[in-house]
Every structure is written in C-alpha cells, then in structure tokens.
Amino acid sequence: MKVAAKQAFVRARRELADNSRLRLGAWIIVGLLVLFGLLVQADRLTAVHDDYIAGTVKLERAKATLARTDWAQLLGAERETHRELAERFWQADTEGLAQAQLEAALSRIIQDLGFRNVRIRSGLSESAANLPSVWRVQTQLNGEYREGGERRLIHAIATHPKKLVVDQLELRRSNSRVTLVLSAYFIGLDGSRERDSE
Secondary structure, eight states: OHHHHHHHHHHHHHHHHHOHHHHHHHHHHHHHHHHHHHHHHHHHHHHHHHHHHHHHHHHHHHHHHHHOOOHHHHHHHHHHHHHHHHHHSEEOSSHHHHHHHHHHHHHHHHTTTTOEEEEEEEEEEEEETTEEEEEEEEEEEEEEOOTTHHHHHHHHHHTOSSOOEEEEEEEETTTTEEEEEEEEEEESOOHHHHHHTO
16 A cells, blocks of 8 residues: 555656646645635634624723713613603503503593594404513504594594504595504503413
8 A cells, every 4th residue: 555655656746747737737726725725714813803802892891881880870860761661651460451441541532532433342462572571452443533533533642641552543534434453552461360360
C-alpha cells in the first residue's frame, strides 16, 4: 500500500514538473482553497465580533440600569399608568356577569336615542391573545333608528367612560335598521372556573 502511494506521488510530481498547464491548474486550486478558507474564517470572526458587540451593548445597558436612582418615581409612574388602564377596562368575576354588564351598558346608551324594535344579545367571549388575564366579551344590537340616531349612537360609544370597541357597524338606510357588534375588555374574569362549572 505504501509503495503504491509512493509511486503515485512520484508520478504526480513528475507530471507537475513536466506540464506547466497542470502546474498552473494545481496552483489555482490551491489558491481557491486558501481563499475559501479565508472567507470561512472571516465569517467566523465577523460572527464572534457581532456577538461581542451585542454583549457589550447589553452590559452597558445593565450598568446604566443599575446606576439609576429614580426607581421610586418609575414605580409611581407605572402604578399610575396601571390605574388609568384599569379604569378603562371593565371588571367582572364571571363570564355571565361580564355579558350582563355589557348588555346593560348598551341598553343605557340607546335608551334615549329613539331606537325601536331593539334586540341585544350576547356574543363571543374569549381570552385576549397574549393577555391571559384580559377577556374580550362581545354583544350584538339589532334595531331601527330615526334619522340622526346612528350618529348619536357612535358618539355615545366613543365617549363612554369605559373602553368600547366597534367590531362591526352595518346601517341599512332603506329600512333604517342598524346592526352593531361591540366588544369590551374585562379584567378579573375567571374563565376557567366558569367553564368548569358548566
């Protein structure tokens, strides 16, 4: 085996010495392999450098955070923001109570707007995406309105002290009918307990 390998090496060396084209091709191949190796190494170095820079930036942010002395003010501002948001959300203990509150609020909104043949019914109730402690509860209103009643309805919804979201509003002017799908977001709702009791 060693003799055959040695003979092949001697033959290749002789051919490289005799043939200038073969020698040039071999040098080109060696050059390409070296260039490829340099490119791979450069990519590795760039990745290591980027990781180092990202780590340095995180370290500087951590140092700046540790150097802060206004934690009491930040905590107070966070509590105030939480209080303002909590005031805008609706609150209920159960899904049924949440639906009843939303239906009652919608009934109060349209009470003085001159709507006729009104039908309000509960709709979808589901946990809000990525917010496990927040529930979205829907209700639907169907009824007939007098001219201008639809604008007053939208104004009353927009100025309601609790957050209301209009999911769908359909006005049919031919017979003065309105279909409204409304959502409210509730906190304090324990949907798992409600479903277990069913």
